[in-house]
Amino acid sequence: MSAHPLASIREVGRYALFVGRLLAETPRALLRPGLVVQQVYNAGALSLVIVMLSGLFVGMVLGLQGFDLLERFGSEESLGTAAALGLVKELGPVVTALLFAGRAGTALASEIGLMRATDQLAAMEMMAVDPVRRVVVPRFLGGVISMPLLAAIFSLIGIFGAQLVGVQMMGVDPGQFWSQMRGAVEQADVMEGVIKSMVFGLSCSAIAVYEGFHAAPTAEGVGRATTRTVVLSSVMVLLLDYMLTAVLL
């Protein structure tokens, strides 16, 4: 991190300008969907296994902890509601974003950073190909599109994980589990999760491509860019989560 206060302010400004440029280039990038689809595969489809596995276990832990907590109040039947609301509104978007930063964000940052280090980006510029348009924006959009879908899959698998533990192992009544959940969870709750995951996807992807694009063109620089991506993304996600929750609740 920069020690000089002015340097920090300048860094923030560079971030803002870069995100503005990404957004300005987005409509044109969508005219070449092939590039974006490739990145949806890299960022989304390849993250599927880790997201599904994590969702299952987070849901199972919720089932276990939720059951233990609710049993003390004699209302184990509310387990479905508790697990679904917890997953859809909070854990789904946040944990998926953290996993996304670790799995896809690092890949993005190191890939672009390595392109910079091996002068591939410079070569593109020589051929009058804008590397931001050709390389950075499709990767950014791939991440933005993937995040909400990954978060939805995470939440869904998590609910089934909670059901697995709560109903199959702990003996919560399945009718109560589903009917109470259905009665209490509203579409606004699901939308809150979707909005959160969209914002997280935007910020995680933007951080990853920025760090990669501005990495020092050395092995050390690529490594530092990758680390910064994870650290910055995680902190941003948790910070944004509080603010979004306060606004959306």
Place this chain on the structure above:
Amino acid sequence: MRSNKAMEIGTGLFVLLGFAALFFLVTQITSREVGFGERSYRIGAAFEQVGGLKPGAPVSMSGVTVGRVESIGYDFDTYQAEVVLRIEARYDRIPDDSDAAIYTAGLLGGQYVGIGPGGSETFLQDGDRIEFTQSAIVLENLISKFLFSRAEEAGAEEME
């Protein structure tokens, strides 16, 4: 640009799975019927007040789940709630003068229908009705009754 079949299938699968998950989350309020595999029969019951009873809630006898609430409707002829109970076929010896009441599982728990057996020799068949029903207890009514009675007592004491 590298574009192979596996990548396209993977991407398609991921996008479809994502939207399917989203769709399920949005519609889960009404989707996924809690059915049961075995055969079952339906009996009806009219309640003055169903409180927080929901379709899918258990129907129990002496604490054993014998069926589920299938649907809850409102009957404008009798101005009562019409509840359809789906009972598993193996519990086929419920006397036709049994009574049904709506109870709450725990203080904060969900509500369920409890059936108390009667003494009749004939049993409920598919399409029959339970005549004796007891409404759900609405906590607010109970509290207000209690408060009013206390206030009355206090008022009476003052008069003396």
